[in-house]
Amino acid sequence: MNPLTNLSVIRRLVQVAAFAFLVYGSVVVGYYTADKLSVAFPALTCAYDMRSADYCTLIPFQHQMAHRVGESISNGTSLLMGLLPVVTTLGTFLLLFVLLNKAFCGWICPLGFFQELLGVIGQKLGLQQRESLAPGIVDRLRPVKWLMLGVLVFSLPLLSGLGFASHDLVGAYCAICPSRIMTTLAVGDTSQLYFDSANPTVMVLSVSADFLFGAMVALGLTTRQPFCRICPLLALHAAFRKVGLARLVKNPSPRCGKCGLCAKACPMDIREIHTTEKQGDITFADCTLCGRCVEFCPDQDVLQLKYATFPVFSASPRYFKQRKQAQKRWESWTLRGWWSRRRSPATERA
Amino acid sequence: MKTLLAGLLASGCCVSVALAQPPAHGDAAAPAAETGQKPAGGHAGHGGGRRAKMLMLANADGARITYWKPDLTRMELSAEHGHLTLPPTGMDNYHALVVEQDWGPEKDTLIRYEYSFGKPSGHSPAELTAAVKTELEVVPDPIPREHYRYMAADRWSFLVRYQGQPLAGTPVLLATSQGSRLEAVTDAAGRVTFRLPDDFPEVEAGRENNTPAELSVTASHREDGLEFVTVLTAPYHADPAHWQSFPTGVAIAGAGFLVGGLVGFRRRHDNKKRGSA
Numbered sequence: 001m002n003p004l005t006n007l008s009v010i011r012r013l014v015q016v017a018a019f020a021f022l023v024y025g026s027v028v029v030g031y032y033t034a035d036k037l038s039v040a041f042p043a044l045t046c047a048y049d050m051r052s053a054d055y056c057t058l059i060p061f062q063h064q065m066a067h068r069v070g071e072s073i074s075n076g077t078s079l080l081m082g083l084l085p086v087v088t089t090l091g092t093f094l095l096l097f098v099l100l101n102k103a104f105c106g107w108i109c110p111l112g113f114f115q116e117l118l119g120v121i122g123q124k125l126g127l128q129q130r131e132s133l134a135p136g137i138v139d140r141l142r143p144v145k146w147l148m149l150g151v152l153v154f155s156l157p158l159l160s161g162l163g164f165a166s167h168d169l170v171g172a173y174c175a176i177c178p179s180r181i182m183t184t185l186a187v188g189d190t191s192q193l194y195f196d197s198a199n200p201t202v203m204v205l206s207v208s209a210d211f212l213f214g215a216m217v218a219l220g221l222t223t224r225q226p227f228c229r230i231c232p233l234l235a236l237h238a239a240f241r242k243v244g245l246a247r248l249v250k251n252p253s254p255r256c257g258k259c260g261l262c263a264k265a266c267p268m269d270i271r272e273i274h275t276t277e278k279q280g281d282i283t284f285a286d287c288t289l290c291g292r293c294v295e296f297c298p299d300q301d302v303l304q305l306k307y308a309t310f311p312v313f314s315a316s317p318r319y320f321k322q323r324k325q326a327q328k329r330w331e332s333w334t335l336r337g338w339w340s341r342r343r344s345p346a347t348e349r350a
Numbered sequence: 351m352k353t354l355l356a357g358l359l360a361s362g363c364c365v366s367v368a369l370a371q372p373p374a375h376g377d378a379a380a381p382a383a384e385t386g387q388k389p390a391g392g393h394a395g396h397g398g399g400r401r402a403k404m405l406m407l408a409n410a411d412g413a414r415i416t417y418w419k420p421d422l423t424r425m426e427l428s429a430e431h432g433h434l435t436l437p438p439t440g441m442d443n444y445h446a447l448v449v450e451q452d453w454g455p456e457k458d459t460l461i462r463y464e465y466s467f468g469k470p471s472g473h474s475p476a477e478l479t480a481a482v483k484t485e486l487e488v489v490p491d492p493i494p495r496e497h498y499r500y501m502a503a504d505r506w507s508f509l510v511r512y513q514g515q516p517l518a519g520t521p522v523l524l525a526t527s528q529g530s531r532l533e534a535v536t537d538a539a540g541r542v543t544f545r546l547p548d549d550f551p552e553v554e555a556g557r558e559n560n561t562p563a564e565l566s567v568t569a570s571h572r573e574d575g576l577e578f579v580t581v582l583t584a585p586y587h588a589d590p591a592h593w594q595s596f597p598t599g600v601a602i603a604g605a606g607f608l609v610g611g612l613v614g615f616r617r618r619h620d621n622k623k624r625g626s627a
Binding site: 030031047048050055130167181190191193194195196197198199202206207210211212213214215216217218219221222223226 | 474476492495496497498555556557558559590593594595596598599600601602603604605606607608609610611613614615
């Protein structure tokens, strides 16, 4: 298969370019010009990274909940004035979000790419990959992203602004976000990987952040997208997914009920892609619009990635066959396999 | 008068943030601001919020005081009884305070970059630092971005420019209000880099429990019989390494890695068992 016709290869190239731009972008656009690009980019990259070219939208949301909404309530000033910055941030977020919808997760997000990279490393090291998580685990994990968004991004910063919680909780989500540690380490800055002993609140937050980062790295070697499943940005994207122009569309066929290859290919284990009989837009809350389900659908046009009404990429039996072979070849080479072949005597090999 | 100003410049005490400045983050910081024991609080660039800031200015009688907005428009200010009020401009981002004192054979300049909140200015602080604001300037290169600030033990660079051109081979003095002094000479690009002194006498755990100190970066240059002296002042904070531990952070991340690895291993093991059954 020509790699340039392989959607996963194309996506990987876009991810590499996006990672380089978002994590090291100030090298291109200038150290301080970077902050003019956006303060509400719907991708998980970080203001803590001194080389980044944009800010994650969750940062202004947290600060505005604390310093604008919370403080305007506690000071008795106009709530409308407090809410206005939040609405502005939401507006700028949506302006960009409309363009690519949840494809930001699957194609742009640096942390998403980092986890996929871990999966590649794990596979090449010969660590056995988990195809899918059990449905029970997936179901239990799904509400966590909404809790992360509601509690860490909105509620705790608001309580902090109201004076009911510590000021250290203004950036509650950032304090535990693995992207903060990942992007800063990626630019050679170790200052965000720390244990903070200043007070019990920051102590708990710093321990949670470090532990979560370590666990994400280990799980990422064998499990697909471990952190994406609980990411608050996934929830924020899910809330507005109907306004985005990019979408996953299904035209169910009678064979859909038997096959299930699409759900198996999905890195977020959305089994509903396979089971739903709905026709039209099926961009599920956990979907990252990576397109793997479309790639591994063997029936003509049953699954499609569409931009507005235009099909961008459609399932086809021919592509499916080539893609399956390419995947087999890709997975057949591992470091462990290479090492055992090297160590086995020539006669055995013969 | 001239001697006094020069002396103050060298010790880096010419301008300091007044304790009357309103706290940025609610009542918790209020008593601290009044007593001067704690900083105004907040994160980098958030101190002072959208309200007017008050600075104390020594030896500025007759000085020309210019306040540069992020869009490079300017306003003239005047100090009263050694107090200078920086009015809110409604514009977000760094502003530059430039105080020029002409003594005849010597011209002294003091520059300080202050962050103010407001509507997005649409201008990069790089435009403000690049603008020629006076003959001789010490320019932060770069100026700290959001979530960053000058901190003890960090390395930061400064450019020395005369009439907008880099000045190579110029001696530069970094002095702190804690009494440290460092000297260096600019390179061919007019740049000098200092590792800020970790000289806070008593450090308490937590950034907001430590009052920031003042640093000044001073350079001088003689041209056509005139002596130009310039100083950049800025607050700097205690090194968080005093209460944050990188090795412990690595150890906790390592524990997370082990637990994550164990969970992954157990799931694979369970899957295998299910598969063989």
